[in-house]
Amino acid sequence: MTPLPPLRLSHLELGVCDYPEHVPQGCWSEYAQAQKALGLRFVRIAEFAWSRLEPQPGQYEWRWLDEAVETYAAAGLQVVLCTPTAAPPAWLVIQHPEVLPVGRDGRVKTFGSRRHYDPSSSMFREHSRRITRAMAERYGQHAAVVGWQTDNEFGWGDTAQSYSPAALAAFRQWLAERYRTPEALNEAWGNVFWSMEYSAWHQIPLPNGAVAEVNPAHALDFLRFSSDQIAEFQEEQVAILRECSPGRFVTHNYMGFFSGFDHYRTSQCLDFASWDSYPTGTLEAVREWGLAEPGLMLDFARTGHPDVTAFNHDLYRGMVKGPSGAAAAPGFWVMEQQCGPVNWAPSNPLPAKGAVALWTAQAWAHGADVVSYFRWRAATMAQEVLHSGLLRHNGHPDRGYAEVAALDPTPFPIGKVPARVALLHDYESLWLYNMQPHAEGMNYWAQTFAYYRALRSLGMDVDILHPDADLSGYALIVAPALTLMTPGRARHLEAAAEGSALVFGPRTAFRTPSGRTPEEGQFGELGRLVGASLLRYDSLYPGMGQEVAGAGPAPHLASLWAESYEMEGAQTLYRYRGGPLDGESAVIRHGNVTVIGAHGETLITEVLEDLLSRAGLQPTRLPEGVRLSRRGEVTLLQNWSSHAVIWQGQELAPVSARPLQLSEVMA
């Protein structure tokens, strides 16, 4: 057992995802050398290689991977290996059909793409541990192997939940452990509501086949349970990797904005989180959330929207807290970085010239220590023929290759993102919110992103944190949609408010951990801190507006959601004008705590700007597309627009990023 010394990175490092099994072996050495020559340091391999590693049950074929690892090592690359469990081989599915997952529609999902496994299947768990151990024993102490990725993109293809008999049995067990008695569950869920009370665990069904919507408490616990299944599945792999591959980091490559499981929960066993960044494809979120400005999709079609990608960087940077015992780098990885067009969005535009360099620089500025491009050479077969790589189908360099070649990582030193603003994010709140959105066009992400975008448009760096995380040291803490509240969380926020300004958005503290609303109504346990209680909420049709007026001359227009408050100590900053809430309180303040009850971008921005100024954070209104991101002593000045922008007297080239030293910023 020879643990590897920890990775010590001084500046941004680059990597690539490679699939040697997809190309003739004759190419391997040439490709590895080319990767090294391009300035890459890491190569991630073996992601979907189970059928090649174990072509028949129990018959391992290590030779090809041995040679691949040696080839990369010989070229001076460091290897990240993957457990190949995201793509179980056909023979396993035939031997044990019960490993297949079952969809929400009750149909078994068959072999033929990927992620066709049920994490609740004990048989699959056994095979997962077996193949993980076999790989870890063979490669875990190879000098070139510096880390592991577990599985791949948990939840992809709507697989975060399985509705199988195994899941049902495990869910009942999980509930029994959580609630101890059916009576306690009935009370927590409020099952009296529609005669939904249970007198025995075996009466509880999965939540996918009822006449109409199930109790949100039922659905919420099933999501928690399913998260736990993924977490346990991963923990089993991680334990084996830690045992057999000491000193190597273990991470997982998450997806942007994916909401199907609690990423905080599943990340507890990791050294750091990674994610797969595809800015043009993820831009679809803008369409989905109905962001206000017409034409926004077209404006950012070739770069993605800066804040959409930045949000995920900030999210995954904050996913694993504190120092781990492992040899991990302190920052996170972009495990897959788009470097040309993707193939999976409805439309897949070519990235703008400069976009790959811009994305890379932004990733660094938001805390990425390593950016690893997907993929080396575009696949010439199967589902992703239309996806790009650094090399084109014919093996010639594609446009992204040139941008990577031109990258100089030395101006991108490793350092801390000096965020003074924290944004609180919570998957359980997300689930509850989105189960019952109540207003067409509203959802947790749209609400949360509006606050994030406002902060970034004001030039702020933002840490995205779990609400129960350590919140000390922030000047401003923003909780856009913290709908689930617990007594402990309320006390935690009260403590945080002693030293920081806090901002809450609508629907805060509207639900208890089992999806009820407090008997004393919103804000329940948080009421003491907020100094107010909910009066009523209004759900506006798309196209309806509600005026909100403060001290300023012009009123703001809220859309989709407006809630008003009864004062219990707080004071009113803005009131509704006209409509059924006329005269009622829209934005209130109680000591360090501000609550914004109306959904309106200009209102949110104005309130945040005022608070940031009071906190001495010097907010600056940035033009659309222009963004500032800070890491260590460097400020990355970015222009995501397809045209040049004049900002503070300097011309920013289209689709470009420029690292400014502290001295430049001060000047």
Added chain:
Amino acid sequence: MTPLPPLRLSHLELGVCDYPEHVPQGCWSEYAQAQKALGLRFVRIAEFAWSRLEPQPGQYEWRWLDEAVETYAAAGLQVVLCTPTAAPPAWLVIQHPEVLPVGRDGRVKTFGSRRHYDPSSSMFREHSRRITRAMAERYGQHAAVVGWQTDNEFGWGDTAQSYSPAALAAFRQWLAERYRTPEALNEAWGNVFWSMEYSAWHQIPLPNGAVAEVNPAHALDFLRFSSDQIAEFQEEQVAILRECSPGRFVTHNYMGFFSGFDHYRTSQCLDFASWDSYPTGTLEAVREWGLAEPGLMLDFARTGHPDVTAFNHDLYRGMVKGPSGAAAAPGFWVMEQQCGPVNWAPSNPLPAKGAVALWTAQAWAHGADVVSYFRWRAATMAQEVLHSGLLRHNGHPDRGYAEVAALDPTPFPIGKVPARVALLHDYESLWLYNMQPHAEGMNYWAQTFAYYRALRSLGMDVDILHPDADLSGYALIVAPALTLMTPGRARHLEAAAEGSALVFGPRTAFRTPSGRTPEEGQFGELGRLVGASLLRYDSLYPGMGQEVAGAGPAPHLASLWAESYEMEGAQTLYRYRGGPLDGESAVIRHGNVTVIGAHGETLITEVLEDLLSRAGLQPTRLPEGVRLSRRGEVTLLQNWSSHAVIWQGQELAPVSARPLQLSEVMA
């Protein structure tokens, strides 16, 4: 056995839906007294209480309900009890999984929300009778119990049809009774068409799994059968209630515009119909039917559209005809009346100030004797956390509470709606029409509602009746979409035409009772009365228009549908101008009978206005949002607009209603 003396109401009475099992018992007495103090007379309870009444098979728990009933009685309230069958308990589903319904997709619908039962299940029928009898025996003669609601909202959650093995067996039996021989069924259905002939009953499948659309005759009979299953299910309960609870009324709470079963058929055993009125949520119908005016949804977002709600009042008022032997009040009930925002539409705006009072007054004016608000206190748990009540989540009065408190019911005496216009409505015509709409955007409801709305915009009161009902005494009878015709119905309409003017819309008498078209073509059996036959029909794309010109100067524009006629005695009032029907007859008249073949709101209004004038009914063109509804000697003048309207020299406040005495109207 002591039958209760009949309820004698002299004016509108109010009630509330309450769920004592949802709140701590400590609140019951306070709440009951508050209800009484608010001016309420009735309280409806025990709607979904099966799991509390019978927590284990055969073990009844009456104590809590005993105490609840006594508490209401002590406060001076009268109680409406519900059979709790809309929410069978979990243990029953586990014991007898065959009680679960099966969806159109062939999947069993599981426990977890409500209405998870198959009315064709003999096992469920047995349990339905058992729990009904147990409740009726215990409470049927309690002095405070004045009536019963069976089950709840038949058909909610798409449960009007079940595609279970039990349904299949019962459907075949039903067909055998209806047709006697497969040959007769084949002939009625026209099964020769695609070789669909049967030689034995067991060959007939349910209509939910075929390659493409099934024979409409097949689908139509399955809808009839399913209606009959619901009717029989209810009749079993009603028989037990009549036996054990003499003198109490029995009703059912229907839903607005619900089309899944024949409400006339299922209402035969009731004393009167009730319905659940949610004006803001039901406004979605306006969107669904593509009503012409842009912005209509926004204009009425906070009140609902007056005619949408009025239609359902008029529909359910006419559902049960003639004096019943029971102790029922003569009018109908609004069993659940929205008194704040609902939670189930895509968007759920706050009602305008005054809306609850307006809705209540309108309900009365359309014949409601009792308006019962849903619900006392907003639920703090489960599926309807976001639904309002008279009390907010925290138990404080919500806005609707204040409007109810301010209501004085004395200006709203019980009386007869003096409608001189009848509108004919028929679920079988609806089903046939909507199975084969033939024109994108057209359907039975859109066509029917256009006539109803035109009548109300002209100030008319309208009785909505089954086409085979007694039609004597009306000045004008309007059948907007009576597509199904029988010989008997044709004779009935001929008789009605002797004393009344009749108006038919497009597609009248296009289909026989088994969904065929008459061999002599439209109008088949009705041809003699109409004095014409169908020439051809045109289905217009949305956005296409067809001019229709009469004697007046300006032509009308028809949309979506236009049909023309060959004269066989009738005369032409309007002709098509341009297009493929150029010069052909669009509106024709034969004695007392007018047929409007084109779908166009201004055309319909003009024809109806002329006929109303001829009949001496003095039509008045009302501004959008202003409506007149008459009951007894009182005319209720309403303004549903969010702004004040000047009408006939008087200013009508926004969202308001004012009862005018006859003298005021005459002046």
Added chain:
Amino acid sequence: MTPLPPLRLSHLELGVCDYPEHVPQGCWSEYAQAQKALGLRFVRIAEFAWSRLEPQPGQYEWRWLDEAVETYAAAGLQVVLCTPTAAPPAWLVIQHPEVLPVGRDGRVKTFGSRRHYDPSSSMFREHSRRITRAMAERYGQHAAVVGWQTDNEFGWGDTAQSYSPAALAAFRQWLAERYRTPEALNEAWGNVFWSMEYSAWHQIPLPNGAVAEVNPAHALDFLRFSSDQIAEFQEEQVAILRECSPGRFVTHNYMGFFSGFDHYRTSQCLDFASWDSYPTGTLEAVREWGLAEPGLMLDFARTGHPDVTAFNHDLYRGMVKGPSGAAAAPGFWVMEQQCGPVNWAPSNPLPAKGAVALWTAQAWAHGADVVSYFRWRAATMAQEVLHSGLLRHNGHPDRGYAEVAALDPTPFPIGKVPARVALLHDYESLWLYNMQPHAEGMNYWAQTFAYYRALRSLGMDVDILHPDADLSGYALIVAPALTLMTPGRARHLEAAAEGSALVFGPRTAFRTPSGRTPEEGQFGELGRLVGASLLRYDSLYPGMGQEVAGAGPAPHLASLWAESYEMEGAQTLYRYRGGPLDGESAVIRHGNVTVIGAHGETLITEVLEDLLSRAGLQPTRLPEGVRLSRRGEVTLLQNWSSHAVIWQGQELAPVSARPLQLSEVMA
């Protein structure tokens, strides 16, 4: 055995689809005589008559059909009989439930409409042969019987694929025969990609239940297999018909644009192809493909778009190549010709006056020898009550009847369509393209139709051919979307380019026969001919444009798709201007070969116009709605607009066609 002498047609002949079993036998003789009097020669019968021919297993009832055939013969009509297999009787389904097909969702499709059979079911195959032989033996040599239609509209109701156990077994067998070893299949499909490798045939699933998209190679082979199942099913019937009914033609009635199987493959055993032409319903394609001009749907709502219908005429004319040994007429048939409104589109407008005559004349001009109207009398029952016929429901002539009566077929002589332009069409390319469209709004048909429409708007006649067909003699060969390339096909095109100009659209030669992309990238095997290779492709959002500039003054605007090339001998005709492809090659030429990489209607038209001029084909820009179609010596001048058009000094009446003799055209 007395083979019939071949049909010898000198000019267009007319026919009708009739269903004597749908009307009382008393009408038969009158109807047959009326058909003859109307000028019809052919009558197609017995299409869905299985339940009448064999009401009980093995008990044939021939009498009624005997009499029907004799009645038509007595009236001087010639009969086309159908094998009735598209509507298996109920008793067969009950006896052998395994004959039912299974849908993509895994559910068995039940009895109740039509096409409820699985062509992979050996039991159904046996019954198909049995009923075919029984009919053929009874009527095969009747003097009035001149031909056969097999089954009806293969693939209707989404039945081109079945996902049954029988299909699975047959698919595995089919794969084993195609690939010999699982290893070969793995290599061809690229199954290494996501660990999708198989080690035994029984591991291969159907492609309908996977977590996400399956390997396109998997889906492609399943489509090929399913095509083969249909082809084999038909071949069995054809062999029996040839044996028992010598000298009669055998055809099948296909549907417009249907893409579910390879029509070339299934047509190999036919004498000629037929198709069912419903121009107003098929206009939906225009909506589906998002054709650029707003209002196009409304403009052609009552005629359909000329090129939409023309495409299918040209497609089916070219479906069966070369002289067959059978007694078939040389051209194709329109087996079902719309003669009034259809019932199956979302909206079903009345055809314009003159449309039936225009459709008939166009069909002739595009090579139809026979146009057979659907149907004699509108059905008074079942699924198609709202579909028209030559007679209305009441048996009176409908508008189309009058147009047919006025038709004089003598100006429409049989002759060859003198097309000098060939357009290449390939179902396998279609499948691959549409599996991975990559650009919202783009698909194979939209791209292919854009080229076809451009050619017709320039006045060209077009042969639509399989890419591997004989291509000699054409001045211009256009392959709009030939994405699948084989070495043989590349050589074939190289040979064709020696004598003809060739034009390729985007994505040409992008895929190999197993759905991979060539290792050398697009154009793979075709690269030598094209003199270039793919540089990159851009997928544009709807609403984004990309400028393309050539020698002309004004640039063109491309939408949805743009690809650029690296020159390997070719020269650049047009370049991209602006955007990420700025300066790169958009249209290139290498000898006789032109490649258009951008999707833009004006660009395509300009390039084609130039090539047609160079080839001496004298292109003429026609106004929208005006079209020229040539057959033999006659040019049919058509105006599809609803208004008169002045063209070359002459006024063309709305919705009209006029045959011009060569002399008129020259003048």
